[in-house]
Amino acid sequence: MSLLEMTGIYKSFDENQVLKGVDFSVERGEVHALLGENGAGKSTLLNILAGVLPSDSGMIVFDGEPYPHPSITQMEKAGVAFVHQELNVINDLTVSExxxxxxxxxxxxxxxxxxxxxxxxxxxxxxxxxELDPTLKVTELKTSQKQLLEICRALHAEATLMILDEPTTALGTDEVEHLFSIVNKLRAEGRSFIFVSHKMPEVFAIADSYTVFRNGALISSGPIADATPFAITRDMVGEKYADQDVYQPRRLGEPVLELDNLTSTAFTDVSLTLRRGEIVALTGLAGSGASELMQAMFGAFPVQSGEIKVEGRSVTGAIQRFMRRSVGMLPGNRKENSVVPDATVLENGYLAEHSLSARRQWINNKQEIEKYEALRQALSIKAHSPHGSITSLSGGNQQKLFLARWLNTDAEILLLDNPTQGVDVGAKEEIYGLILQLATAGKTIVINTLEIPEIQKVSDRCVVLYAGAVVAILEHDQINEHDVMLYSTNAINVTKGE
Known part of the structure; x- marks a missing residue:
């Protein structure tokens, strides 16, 4: 008998049918990849399993016991643990607490x-x-350590089935390998995992079996050994998917962002000039300094020496000064740095604009809705209502809304830290298209990402950092996975015998 059997699960929200009689099962001691675009029904199914949401009909049998109407407490006691993509650790408590x-x-x-x-x-x-110190406050941990802490907490609760929802989005290559070694160890002990990811290499590296949902229906399922990445991706997105290079060369304008010998605790002596309409990618393994360099361009990371110029004028100090110079930044961690969960979609959209115009005491709701609607259509944001909760949007639509947040400020320089983090294949392609459209319209864009195929799709240049230093700047036609990884790992110097 399977450890988990979910049969005939239906769920609707008002007139929107989210799950259409789906079946899903997990064997003992296996890693089962649950795949599909954002909005396919994965999260709803898992929330029903965890007791967060009730199903309209269907049955759950876990470890031989039926759970027709499970509660959170029941499923936790039964041995189901949900490790969410949006971390649920408590920063003000210690690791052991x-x-x-x-x-x-x-x-x-x-x-x-x-x-x-x-x-x-x-x-x-x-x-x-x-390697975690149980006496530390969680606020002192890196995001990757918080992710491991969540998994350890689930193990301490003696979970027999762990749901890992996009567990690698904040992890570097070494940290992903470490996580997978832990999963392999626990699988050998008989624990089971539901692994939710949009990264095909990781799915094929760790999963034993897979299930694909699309538009609330089960599309395909079986052993991962019998599948291919292309076939699974086709099942996820149907006929929309086309694996093609979307890059478009453009005529670039004058220099608009200049870094001159910029140095901090995370990077050293970085000099770089970006032109109007250019897309530049920063990349490097965890600890390379790429993320901190991007934050410094927004005043969010302190600089010890050097200079940042925007359109020829030096900018220093707090974030607000960079915003006034038409710089906007999409942070890497949506939950902690972008989402205001108690605010509506509309309020999340105009947040940055009104922080720049704080002296205006009144917000004209009609005008804000008109501006939101124009941006919603321009960016193809799927949202039922501007007055709905931001948490009702999928990850991809949240990212597009936060991009709209900065366009609402008339930002000319956009810093995008992991812009497609935690979004599905179809939404990624839409975001790539938006980035290219914005560059064509004259916006200057910097992206920070570890995904080399993403860099190839959109970037004019790729800046590779290692241990805080720029080790290579590659033009678009020079960008390939082999060379970027050689520079990112410093293997280029190893092969030279240096």
Missing amino acids: NIFFNHELTYPLGFLRRREMIEASRALFERLGV
Whole structure:
């Protein structure tokens, strides 16, 4: 018998049918990839499994027990753990307190048995080969460490089925390999995983089987060994998908952004000139300094020496000064740095504009809706209503809305940190098209990404960093996975014997 069997699952929101009688099963000791575009129904199915949402009809059988109307508590006790893409760790608590959250060890009077919690956490980390200090506040951890903490918390709760929702979006290559080694170890112990990802190489590296959803229906399922990346992608997006280079050469304008010997704690002596209408990609492995360099261009990371010029004028200091010079930035972590969950779609869209015009006491709702509607149509944002919650949008549509947020400020220089993070194949292609359209219209765009195919699709130049230094600047026709990785890993110097 399968560990999990979900049969005939239906779910609708008002008149929108999200799941159409789907079946889904997971075997014991396997990694099962659940695939599909954003909006395909994956998250709804998993939220039904976790007890977050009720299904309209259908049955769940887990470990031989039927759960016709499961609750969150029931499924957690049964052994189902959900590790969300949008991290749910508590920053103000320590690592060990996060591990034991809602399962604290206490003395009879209610005081925490902190030492025992710390030692138990340390033993868990040692067993998994995870380097985390259980006494640290979570706010001191990197995003990749927070991701591992979430997985460790699920293991401490004795989960037999773990749902990993886009677990590698914030991880570098080495960290992905470490995560997969942990998954392989636990799979050998009989644990099962549902692995949600849009990265085909990772799916084929870790999964035993796969299931593809499209428009709320099950399209295909089977052993991963019997599938190909092209066939799965075709099933995910239907006839929309075309694996082609979307890059378009453009006539570039005058210099608009200049970095002159820029140095900080994360990068050293970076000089770079970007022209109007140019698309430049920054890339490098975790710790290369690429992300910090992009943040410095927005005043979000301190610079020790050197100069940043926008249209010939030096800019220093806080983010607000860069915004006034028509610079906008799409941060890498949507949940922590972009999404205002208690605000509507409309309010999230005009947030940056009104932070620049804070002296205006009133917001003209009619004007804002008109501007939003124009940008929604221009960027093909799929949203039912401007007054709906931002959390109702898929990841791809959230990214497009946050791009609209900066276009609403008339930003001429757009800094996009991992712009397609956590979005599906179809949405990625739409975002690539938008980037090229904006560049053609004269916007200057910098993207920071680890995905080399993404760089090839849109970039005029690729700047490769290693250990905080620029080690290569490649023109569009020089960009290929082999050479970018040689420079990113410093293997180019190893092969030269340096």
